[in-house]
Amino acid sequence: MALHDASDLAHRLGQQAEAVCRRYLSNGRRQGNYWQVGDVRNVAGRSMFVRLRDSPKGPAGKWTDAATGEHGDLLDVIREALGLLDFADVAEEARSFLSLPRHDPESSAQKRHTTPAPSGSAEAARRLFAMSHPIAGTLVETYLRNRGITLLHETASLRFHPRCYYRPDEHSPTETWPAMIAAVTDLSGQLTGAHRTWLDPHGLTEATLGKAPIDTQRKAMGDLLGHAVRFGIPGDVMAAGEGIETMLSLRQVLPDMAMAPALSAAHLAAILFPPTLRRLYIVRDNDPAGDGARDSLVERANAEGIEAVPLSPALGDFNEDLRRLGIGALRAGVRIQLAPQDVARFLALAP
Template identity: 70%
Template sequence: MARLNASALAQRLGREAEAVCRYYLSNGVKQGNYWQVGDVRNTPGRSMFVRLTGPEAGRGAAGKWTDAQSGEHGDLLDVIGESLGLVDFADIAEEARRFLSLPHPEPEPKSRRAQTPPVPSGSSEAARRLWRMTQPLTGSLAEAYFRIRGITDLRGTANLRFHPNCYWRPEGDGPTETWPAMIAAVTDLDGRITGAHRTWIQRDGSGKAPVYPPRKAMGDLLGNAVRFGGAQDVMAAGEGIETILSLRQVLPIMPMVSALSAGHLAAILFPPHLRRLYIVRDNDPAGDVARDSLVDRAIGAGIEAITLSPMLGDFNDDLVSFGLEALRAQIRVQIAPEDVSRFMPRAP
């Protein structure tokens, strides 16, 4: 059965071969119908070739790869396992299924790739191009930054990526700078990337970069969000990415969205099967306005609305100041009893 699952997963990954390579083999480049990189562990170089087109199975199948230097060969499941250092097939399969559930921007048509025409700054297409230039979060400075903020469980966050040298431009006059940045994909309800959010960080990952503002969004944001998990009947929605990731430390499988600002939180689009919405409130006047507006919209749509309130400014402040167990206890008494058993795992 595992082999059948592996074959089916490998074929599905092969249909997204270029997206898989851009994601897990980010140090490589596309050359014709192949992706070239140093090796299956994403080392820079050109000795490994991944076939991007071809049949689903058999000789010349899409996703098959060969390392001309080492003689190694395999499929895209091997790429996922080796690039992330995964050993157990169950972990590799889980990662593959998670990847396949993510939105992936369509590759640019060949004629456009050849010319790479400019696109309007701040547009949705500019956001998609930025996303294609990013690297995995695992092992990056962005992951180190999250750990300093108390966010250590990053499962289900593949819509967060890392850019080692992301441009930061001042609002007025002044020089353009480059800083490491955490990049978040903003998507619509269908999973299409409509925008991106950038958080610039220190070169050692110890905090935000010394620029103002250290966060900027681009693209079509209204109604859309940074999504964690596929929403069904229950979902939580809040403003900041770190706020939502902090809540996910105690509710790791509850679907959540970050709307990025109070104004956009009030305007998020509701998934069609949503029946209960947790509104993750920031403790400030703008947060109160967003909550009130979202409560009214939810009730009007026949959706139960429950507000989750932090003790300090937001839930990341609570996590950093009071710790994980205090946050767990705080959330337990605010969510519906049936959601405690459904979404909150027992503390280890």
């Protein structure tokens, strides 16, 4: 759609600003010449203001979220409130609201996208991942490199979102922070969930190691049980562990081994095995939860005829080993734990 068409739609929506707000921001209410709501996703609250009439401050339909600094027009409201990805879908929804002729015949895909995705659902996870960007040249790449992770091959499951929503609790305003978005997939590669790691836009600090200075720095959504984030294609050998950074740290010295972060100890214990798998390296964190996940996974793997080999860090996890002890010590510590046939096959030689 041409720019003037978008501007015309935004202007027409502005002429019916209150009706648009009542439809798409139904959790808000009118306060004088403004519609007041929690945020652009229709969360109840009072931090976002939509101008309902033209004024010297600007045209009707423009909005600002005082909590996050975000701003936009009513096309943005439709996009965010319904969780739409493509502007063509936003425009069709706007035309439908305004009772204007459709720009193009409606497709079945467009029909699907006009339905809001339930919060935390697998569909919401798919939309979030689709709205994110490849990590090359982004804050995600900087964050990982600052943690000693420089080999970033086969990381298409990771993406970057510059303004990912974060809400501390139901009574707090919604914030936006840059985030690393990880796709959680099943064994067939179907995306079933997503994991968010909110990042500090100002970079690495000793307290946060590059994660945002918020209470909950990581959250997962969607269908996670049995599934994982995946780096590489598993064959007869793979490694599974908890954290993304932990597994990427191990990949610095085992660059050709497929790896699957399951995101938590409980989900690691329940991870599903590829049908080709014959040996599974279980990458544990040095804590009681890691011990429990290891024991449960060893039992499950052995029951299916899969050899299970624990890999243990010297410190708390393999990223701590990489950062504090260096890649040489990490390589040496991993080498003595590998099956002999996997040393030559997977262990990267020292430069």
